[in-house]
Amino acid sequence: MSNNRVSRRQFLNYTLTGVGGFMAAGMLTPMIRFAIDPVLQHKGAGDFLPTSQKVAELTDTPVKVSFSFEQVDAWYKSEVSAMAWVYKEGDKVIALSPVCKHLGCTVGWEGSPSHKNEFFCACHAGRYTKDGGNIEGTPPQGPLDQYEVEEKDGLLYLGPIIPNTLVKK
Amino acid sequence: MQFHAKDVSDVLANKTFIDTVIVPVISIDFSETTMIQSSSAADYITNLTNFIEHQFRGRILLLPPMTYASGIDQTAQLAQMQEKIIAAGFKHVFFMTSEHEIHKLNEQFAVIWLPAIPLESMDNNMKQKILEDQLAKVIPLFTDKWANQN
Numbered sequence: 001m002s003n004n005r006v007s008r009r010q011f012l013n014y015t016l017t018g019v020g021g022f023m024a025a026g027m028l029t030p031m032i033r034f035a036i037d038p039v040l041q042h043k044g045a046g047d048f049l050p051t052s053q054k055v056a057e058l059t060d061t062p063v064k065v066s067f068s069f070e071q072v073d074a075w076y077k078s079e080v081s082a083m084a085w086v087y088k089e090g091d092k093v094i095a096l097s098p099v100c101k102h103l104g105c106t107v108g109w110e111g112s113p114s115h116k117n118e119f120f121c122a123c124h125a126g127r128y129t130k131d132g133g134n135i136e137g138t139p140p141q142g143p144l145d146q147y148e149v150e151e152k153d154g155l156l157y158l159g160p161i162i163p164n165t166l167v168k169k
Numbered sequence: 170m171q172f173h174a175k176d177v178s179d180v181l182a183n184k185t186f187i188d189t190v191i192v193p194v195i196s197i198d199f200s201e202t203t204m205i206q207s208s209s210a211a212d213y214i215t216n217l218t219n220f221i222e223h224q225f226r227g228r229i230l231l232l233p234p235m236t237y238a239s240g241i242d243q244t245a246q247l248a249q250m251q252e253k254i255i256a257a258g259f260k261h262v263f264f265m266t267s268e269h270e271i272h273k274l275n276e277q278f279a280v281i282w283l284p285a286i287p288l289e290s291m292d293n294n295m296k297q298k299i300l301e302d303q304l305a306k307v308i309p310l311f312t313d314k315w316a317n318q319n
Contacts, residue, residue, distance in 0.1 A: 081297055105225050
């Protein structure tokens with residue numbers, strides 16, 4: 001037998017400390033998890049959506065990039081298609097929303113033969129410069145919105161819509 | 170704009186800009202041999218008119234479809250509808266359909282007739298592509314009409 005025998009008092013001390021430790025941990029773990037939960041949460045809205053556009057193939061001429069996402073309207077789920085006008089300014093990728101700031105029509109790049117190098121809205125002849133700025137004297141009252149952009153594996157991802165950051169007033 | 174409360178209040182607030190109404194016209198056929206075709210055509214016109222509305226929502230009010238039992242003459246109904254729309258202050262009325270019997274009325278009304286394309290067998294990308302192609306055909310019809318008035 002070994003010399004350092006554990007006394008009854010010591011044995012009880014060890015056991016109680018051990019059991020108490022487990023109980024404390026059992027209570028504290030969920031509390032800590034609750035406390036830091038907001039940090040770990042996924043952001044549902046504002047996720048970046050994949051498109052089939054390769055970033056390397058973009059030029060300084062805006063191209064139509066379509067993408068789709070699922071929209072839930074009460075019990076009705078539907079696949080919604082949307083698009084953006086995307087081009088490169090130097091190395092920076094710029095994606096503009098095609099929704100006219102007048103009454104919400106879809107604008108086209110060089111949509112009118114008489115206005116080269118501009119976005120054109122066929123509804124009421126609204127015009128925008130390439131960076132989305134509205135041209136004075138046409139119906140739109142503000143610049144086109146922008147998408148946040150991201151590149152993943154060479155493909156373009158589009159994020160939330162933000163107000164135009166290119167046009168200086 | 171769609172014919173629901175939110176959009177219609179926008180229409181009323183911007184009456185000078187929204188001067189065009191699209192009325193889809195759909196016939197409903199219950200005979201066993203053609204019921205499927207009839208439903209497919211109805212689906213196509215609904216999809217296409219919604220797509221056009223999305224592109225031109227700042228100038229067009231899209232009404233819910235006028236439906237009728239196939240074979241019944243619609244001249245009077247179309248005339249009444251057109252009269253009411255014009256009386257409300259809209260300048261252009263287009264009837265969109267894939268029915269031949271409505272197409273025959275195109276001397277009297279602005280009828281846009283498009284052959285029905287069965288969309289149900291297509292995947293989403295294909296559908297989108299077809300609708301874009303059809304839209305490209307229809308755009309000049311609208312823009313010509315709009316250009317002529319100015």
